[in-house]
Amino acid sequence: MKKITFELNGKRVSIVPEDPQMPLLYALRNTLELKGPKFGCGLGQCGACTVIIDGSAARSCLMPLSAMENRNVQTLEGLAIGDRLHPVQQAFIDEQAAQCGYCTNGMVMAAKALLDREKVPTEAQILEALEGHLCRCGTQPRVVQAVSRAAAILRK
Amino acid sequence: MTTHPQFSRRSFLTSSGALVVGFSLVSTADQAVARAMKGAFPAETAPSLDAWISIGSDGTVTLFTGKVELGTGIETALSQIAADELDVRMDQLRVVQGDTLLTPDQGPTWASLSVVRGGMEVRRAAATARALLLELAAKTLDADAKRLVVADGVVTAPSGRMINYGALVAGGQLKASVDPKAVLKPASAYKLVGKSIPRVDIPAKVSAKFVFVQDVKVPGMLHGRVLMAPRLGASITGVNDAKTRKVKGFLRLVRERDFLGVVASTEWAAIKAARELDVQWTGGQPMPSTATVYDELRRAPPAETQQLVNTGDVEAAMRVAPHIFEAVFEAPYQTHGSIGPSCAVADVKPDQVTVWSATQAPHFLQVNLAELLGLPDDKVRVIYVEGAGCYGRNGHEDAAGDAVLLSRAMKAPVRVQWMRHQEHGSAPMGPAQIVKIRAALGVDGKISAWDTDGWYTELPKDFPPVHMSGFRAAGAKQYEGSFAGYVHANQQPIYTIPNQRVTAIRVGTRHVRVSWLRAPGRIWNVFAVECAVDELASRANADPVTFRLTHATDARARNVIERVARMANWLPRTERPNSNDGLLRGRGFAYARYSNNGAYIAMVADVTVERATGKLSLNRMFVSHDCGTMVNPDGVLNQVQGCVIQTASRTLFEEMGFDGTTVTTVDWASYPIMRFSQVPEIVVDLVDSKDPPMGVGEAATAPVPGAITNALFDATGIRFRRLPLTPAHIKAALDAQKGKTTL
Numbered sequence: 001m002k003k004i005t006f007e008l009n010g011k012r013v014s015i016v017p018e019d020p021q022m023p024l025l026y027a028l029r030n031t032l033e034l035k036g037p038k039f040g041c042g043l044g045q046c047g048a049c050t051v052i053i054d055g056s057a058a059r060s061c062l063m064p065l066s067a068m069e070n071r072n073v074q075t076l077e078g079l080a081i082g083d084r085l086h087p088v089q090q091a092f093i094d095e096q097a098a099q100c101g102y103c104t105n106g107m108v109m110a111a112k113a114l115l116d117r118e119k120v121p122t123e124a125q126i127l128e129a130l131e132g133h134l135c136r137c138g139t140q141p142r143v144v145q146a147v148s149r150a151a152a153i154l155r156k
Numbered sequence: 157m158t159t160h161p162q163f164s165r166r167s168f169l170t171s172s173g174a175l176v177v178g179f180s181l182v183s184t185a186d187q188a189v190a191r192a193m194k195g196a197f198p199a200e201t202a203p204s205l206d207a208w209i210s211i212g213s214d215g216t217v218t219l220f221t222g223k224v225e226l227g228t229g230i231e232t233a234l235s236q237i238a239a240d241e242l243d244v245r246m247d248q249l250r251v252v253q254g255d256t257l258l259t260p261d262q263g264p265t266w267a268s269l270s271v272v273r274g275g276m277e278v279r280r281a282a283a284t285a286r287a288l289l290l291e292l293a294a295k296t297l298d299a300d301a302k303r304l305v306v307a308d309g310v311v312t313a314p315s316g317r318m319i320n321y322g323a324l325v326a327g328g329q330l331k332a333s334v335d336p337k338a339v340l341k342p343a344s345a346y347k348l349v350g351k352s353i354p355r356v357d358i359p360a361k362v363s364a365k366f367v368f369v370q371d372v373k374v375p376g377m378l379h380g381r382v383l384m385a386p387r388l389g390a391s392i393t394g395v396n397d398a399k400t401r402k403v404k405g406f407l408r409l410v411r412e413r414d415f416l417g418v419v420a421s422t423e424w425a426a427i428k429a430a431r432e433l434d435v436q437w438t439g440g441q442p443m444p445s446t447a448t449v450y451d452e453l454r455r456a457p458p459a460e461t462q463q464l465v466n467t468g469d470v471e472a473a474m475r476v477a478p479h480i481f482e483a484v485f486e487a488p489y490q491t492h493g494s495i496g497p498s499c500a501v502a503d504v505k506p507d508q509v510t511v512w513s514a515t516q517a518p519h520f521l522q523v524n525l526a527e528l529l530g531l532p533d534d535k536v537r538v539i540y541v542e543g544a545g546c547y548g549r550n551g552h553e554d555a556a557g558d559a560v561l562l563s564r565a566m567k568a569p570v571r572v573q574w575m576r577h578q579e580h581g582s583a584p585m586g587p588a589q590i591v592k593i594r595a596a597l598g599v600d601g602k603i604s605a606w607d608t609d610g611w612y613t614e615l616p617k618d619f620p621p622v623h624m625s626g627f628r629a630a631g632a633k634q635y636e637g638s639f640a641g642y643v644h645a646n647q648q649p650i651y652t653i654p655n656q657r658v659t660a661i662r663v664g665t666r667h668v669r670v671s672w673l674r675a676p677g678r679i680w681n682v683f684a685v686e687c688a689v690d691e692l693a694s695r696a697n698a699d700p701v702t703f704r705l706t707h708a709t710d711a712r713a714r715n716v717i718e719r720v721a722r723m724a725n726w727l728p729r730t731e732r733p734n735s736n737d738g739l740l741r742g743r744g745f746a747y748a749r750y751s752n753n754g755a756y757i758a759m760v761a762d763v764t765v766e767r768a769t770g771k772l773s774l775n776r777m778f779v780s781h782d783c784g785t786m787v788n789p790d791g792v793l794n795q796v797q798g799c800v801i802q803t804a805s806r807t808l809f810e811e812m813g814f815d816g817t818t819v820t821t822v823d824w825a826s827y828p829i830m831r832f833s834q835v836p837e838i839v840v841d842l843v844d845s846k847d848p849p850m851g852v853g854e855a856a857t858a859p860v861p862g863a864i865t866n867a868l869f870d871a872t873g874i875r876f877r878r879l880p881l882t883p884a885h886i887k888a889a890l891d892a893q894k895g896k897t898t899l
Contacts, residue, residue, distance in 0.1 A: 018404050093358055130832045140801060
């Protein structure tokens with residue numbers, strides 16, 4: 001069984017997976033005991049499992065471990081620096097942009113990936129980045145507000 | 157990692173010093189529920205637990221509640237109430253919720269009653285505790301209790317001497333019962349209640365610190381997946397596990413009659429093992445096809461017909477009325493659509509069972525499981541751990557039953573996570589509903605009579621327990637049938653109408669399990685009423701808003717109706733505007749009082765419809781919302797926005813599909829819900845009120861379908877009476893209309 005090594009939240013990790021086709025989501029949640037990325041559908045349809053891989057938002061439920069060699073992965077756990085939350089996280093708190101919070105991981109990671117590339121996103125760009133993310137509680141207006149707010153803070 | 161410490165209540169309380177306020181938090185109504193429910197199991201009734209506020213020697217206040225945080229913010233609201241009454245800060249108070257070992261049975265968290273009933277109970281407990289602490293402080297500080305001042309848990313006497321709550325209780329165990337006459341703070345003294353205090357759970361949720369039920373891990377935990385029948389009542393005729401046995405990590409097949417599960421040492425192995433299992437099913441309840449759902453419901457033999465209202469003389473009024481209106485409204489089966497599929501962890505030991513579950517009703521689940529396992533209630537502990545929003549009873553209890561069955565077989569803790577297609581296809585659904593309305597307009601242009609029949613796919617039994625699909629498949633005896641609750645609420649129109657007949661036709665479970673989905677029964681009743689009233693307004697040549705006001709005498713109803721009309725700049729329509737850009741434009745109005753006794757909500761919807769495709773865009777929704785006193789205004793706003801978006805999604809897109817053998821809508825591709833680009837602008841007016849609080853979690857769902865459907869009429873001239881309002885549905889109607897007018 002081949003060892004797979006990648007960078008996770010700034011640290012190198014190695015996994016020897018029983019099945020290299022296992023989606024990254026289960027390695028993160030079970031092998032590495034993270035809670036950020038969520039199982040929502042396992043089909044790439046809802047976005048709850050979103051992580052950032054080499055700078056782009058990606059659905060960890062669809063990424064086999066075999067494709068992860070030498071990649072750079074960031075999860076929700078990796079956004080804060082010590083106790084200091086990332087501006088996107090803080091903006092979600094300031095806008096109270098959550099109800100149950102289950103989709104929040106995907107929203108925050110997608111927003112972070114967007115704002116890493118786009119300093120002054122238009123509303124259209126924000127909606128495009130979030131279009132593939134489902135929220136059943138109906139927090140979308142607050143989420144869009146939070147992303148705009150975070151963008152403004154990051155620009156300072 | 158989130159093991160909850162295994163301790164008895166007694167050991168929890170014998171830390172060094174505590175003030176414990178014990179009382180029965182169960183309101184008389186919920187008490188009756190709990191008793192009636194327990195009466196369904198003749199074997200055993202467990203003593204009801206006392207509820208507690210405890211104050212530790214470090215000054216931390218712990219509030220134990222049976223009501224649980226489902227994602228709507230009630231943990232924060234109840235904390236505000238308790239902290240205000242006790243004069244402590246929010247960060248000095250923590251909540252333990254929904255743990256049958258530790259928290260009182262406040263009844264399930266449902267019906268938007270958590271703040272209304274639960275909040276009052278918490279307030280009295282906190283006031284009792286504060287009074288006691290002041291008595292103690294008066295002695296310690298040698299002062300008159302009435303002249304003491306409390307802030308942040310510190311008591312100060314006029315002399316300047318002070319002592320904090322922690323020091324007051326240190327070294328002793330103090331117990332008290334809730335004083336039903338405890339003096340409560342006047343609203344003028346509130347520091348937290350009435351303010352938009354930030355949610356206590358959101359910071360953990362944005363930083364991966366929050367533990368959802370899907371995140372629960374216990375030592376030695378195994379992973380299970382359940383194979384589910386393609387339709388209700390189907391049985392297994394064959395199982396081929398040849399490929400399953402080859403999956404590395406697979407441990408065992410568990411089979412009890414038609415309950416079939418796989419257990420593995422890792423989650424991925426369990427998923428593969430289940431996928432590789434070849435199972436043959438046969439029989440079961442016949443399924444409709446999507447197109448025959450309403451015929452099936454209409455033709456089902458009624459289990460019971462109830463005359464809910466019979467006032468005046470409907471037939472006499474109909475005989476003399478110049479206008480008679482009749483229509484049938486239809487709403488489909490829908491799924492709760494939780495983003496996180498149902499999940500539970502169970503640890504079944506011979507004499508102690510622990511279950512971690514996101515159930516709305518931990519105490520119901522406890523009693524059910526105890527009965528099914530042949531154990532006394534107090535040997536079963538259900539610990540509530542929040543899941544994704546469930547919006548009613550979805551599959552959480554079933555997942556708990558599945559986990560219990562697998563854990564019992566494996567003699568180890570087992571986690572069961574339902575897959576997406578199982579959540580959509582096997583969790584109970586919001587039932588389809590038909591509402592027939594026959595109404596009369598009198599010579600004065602007012603509604604003179606109203607005669608309505610409603611078909612409900614639930615039986616009016618006494619409170620049954622939560623019926624779990626795994627135990628049913630395994631052949632265990634469970635109470636059959638489901639509880640109707642007050643799903644007929646809102647079938648009676650809220651308007652002033654002298655002659656009324658309201659009939660509820662209850663039919664048994666047809667093809668799928670049904671349960672409560674946000675605003676059960678009420679949502680489609682209001683859809684029907686508001687569409688019918690809108691049509692009657694047209695017949696009376698009256699403006700829709702004016703027509704509502706003509707029939708509404710309640711000042712609070714008139715208030716929200718007038719406010720939303722003003723906010724939306726509602727103008728009487730003299731003629732439909734011309735459209736030469738392929739887009740039809742319209743606006744519609746709807747009003748409801750939730751359950752006819754709750755919050756008052758009025759809405760105006762602005763829509764555009766693409767003629768070529770039938771696609772409806774909900775551009776804007778104006779809402780005026782009066783729910784009485786608001787404990788947390790931003791919490792209310794969050795719920796109003798959520799209700800509008802979720803219900804707009806249900807109105808425009810959602811319909812469970814069947815193909816005669818099974819459910820066909822089993823993922824987000826086959827059952828789309830509203831996306832970011834489709835979300836309307838929502839303009840909300842929260843009425844500032846000192847009236848008693850009313851439930852908020854569901855109320856603002858009710859007028860949404862009516863407002864949109866009436867807007868669609870304004871845009872197209874076509875009355876729609878069946879949901880959802882999909883592009884295909886709208887286009888077909890537009891084409892038919894075009895066909896008619898070119899003749």
